[in-house]
């Protein structure tokens with residue numbers, strides 16, 4: 001079994017990281033923009049939704065590749081419990097990477113304002129469920145809290161990789177250069 005990740009999996013990993021960070025920042029900024037700046041708010045919402053939907057696509061692709069290609073053997077020098085803890089963390093990360101964009105999509109569908117979702121600012125994404133203010137109130141909180149949990153877990157994941165790196169283990173390098 002290989003020791004490092006193939007190039008396609010490494011690229012998708014780093015693209016996911018960049019898009020999640022970008023989508024999260026856009027989410028906070030778009031909410032902070034006042035309603036009187038309607039055009040900026042609208043464009044920021046569309047950018048946020050576009051980035052979020054890209055994350056969803058990338059994660060589905062990553063999961064398919066993971067099933068097809070498997071994963072490399074654990075790095076040398078880890079303590080016995082560390083590969084199991086890493087797998088648990090990665091499983092949770094994947095679950096949140098799927099849940100956050102899906103909750104975001106459902107939030108957008110149920111929003112009373114009925115703002116269309118335009119992928120890349122032009123491609124309309126159909127709403128699978130109708131506008132519903134009660135459901136929207138619940139979904140937006142779930143979407144926000146899941147997004148914060150995702151960022152918290154991703155930061156923990158990055159710090160763990162850095163800790164291994166500075167302890168001389170190849171955990172980070174095999175995702176960086178294979």
Ligand code: HEM
Nearest residue numbers: 023024027028031049052053055101104105108140144147
């Ligand atoms: C990884 C992907 C995503 C992340 C990290 C993310 C993160 C966030 C964050 C941080 C907020 C602001 C929450 C607040 O301050 O109340 C937000 C709001 C929102 N997101 Fe996302 N989001 C993602 C994907 C999506 C997707 C795919 C859609 C829709 C297609 C979406 C639709 C929305 C909407 C409509 C709001 C505003 C909710 C409201 O009215 O308050 N998000 N998101």
